[in-house]
Amino acid sequence: xxxxxxxxxxxxxxxxxxxxxxxxxxxxxxxxxxxxxxxxxxxxxxxxxxxxxxxxxxxxxxxxxxxxxxxxxxxxxxxxxxxxxxxxxxxxxxxxxxxxxxxxxxxxxxxxxxxxxxxxxxxxxxxxxxxxxxxxxxxxxxxxxxxxxxxxxxxxxxxxxxxxxxxxxxxxxxxxxxxxxxxxxxxxxxxxxxxxxxxxxxxxxxxxxxxxxxxxxxxxxxxxxxxxxxxxxx
Ligand code: UDP
Numbered sequence: 001x002x003x004x005x006x007x008x009x010x011x012x013x014x015x016x017x018x019x020x021x022x023x024x025x026x027x028x029x030x031x032x033x034x035x036x037x038x039x040x041x042x043x044x045x046x047x048x049x050x051x052x053x054x055x056x057x058x059x060x061x062x063x064x065x066x067x068x069x070x071x072x073x074x075x076x077x078x079x080x081x082x083x084x085x086x087x088x089x090x091x092x093x094x095x096x097x098x099x100x101x102x103x104x105x106x107x108x109x110x111x112x113x114x115x116x117x118x119x120x121x122x123x124x125x126x127x128x129x130x131x132x133x134x135x136x137x138x139x140x141x142x143x144x145x146x147x148x149x150x151x152x153x154x155x156x157x158x159x160x161x162x163x164x165x166x167x168x169x170x171x172x173x174x175x176x177x178x179x180x181x182x183x184x185x186x187x188x189x190x191x192x193x194x195x196x197x198x199x200x201x202x203x204x205x206x207x208x209x210x211x212x213x214x215x216x217x218x219x220x221x222x223x224x225x226x227x228x229x230x231x232x233x234x
Contacts, residue, residue, distance in 0.1 A: 050194035084181025094175040101168035169231040
């Protein structure tokens with residue numbers, strides 16, 4: 001599949017058109033940002049690792065009945081994906097308190113939640129992706145009622161599937177972010193699923209194997225991503 005015109009460059013990925021109007025090439029960069037891009041850096045080989053980790057997770061979810069944009073791996077840093085129109089809403093699911101939830105409600109990191117929390121954020125860098133509710137989504141016409149319902153159901157199912165998937169690898173899924181897109185009139189899972197977008201703690205030790213190592217300057221970032229990759233692909 002030939003890489004044609006670049007149509008988008010984000011913080012961690014670049015999208016290129018292909019000969020097929022239905023398909024794009026998603027290229028993973030080593031660039032890392034945190035705290036609404038106030039902190040910037042690079043994580044060596046991150047693009048290679050996130051490409052492979054995302055591919056494995058998309059394949060797993062697809063096999064479990066969640067439609068995703070993933071088609072196939074093309075190279076170390078590239079995957080072929082379906083061309084979707086991204087719904088400008090980020091969906092976050094949390095199983096334990098961490099990050100912005102801990103800050104928002106003054107909850108100790110790692111506090112168990114009685115049930116998972118589903119949050120929506122408006123995907124708008126200029127505003128720092130503010131948290132919104134279903135009412136904002138409807139009022140601003142970011143998605144229809146039916147789409148919100150489908151997205152929520154998929155997100156909850158993805159949480160159940162991924163929590164089990166990672167637990168088998170001795171990793172606890174603390175929280176994660178999903179993005180969905182519209183493809184041929186249907187909602188499908190898009191973007192990436194990687195240590196950039198999930199918090200993963202090693203069972204037993206509580207060791208952080210995700211982007212918090214970058215956010216919090218914990219060191220050994222590349223090793224953490226590599227550890228996730230080797231568990232996911234073993
Ligand atoms: N997350 C993400 N992209 C974002 C914001 C959050 O992938 O733009 C992920 C993040 O890695 C974590 C979860 O969503 O796994 C919850 O993030 P949180 O709101 O705690 O964000 P923080 O402010 O700590 O980055």
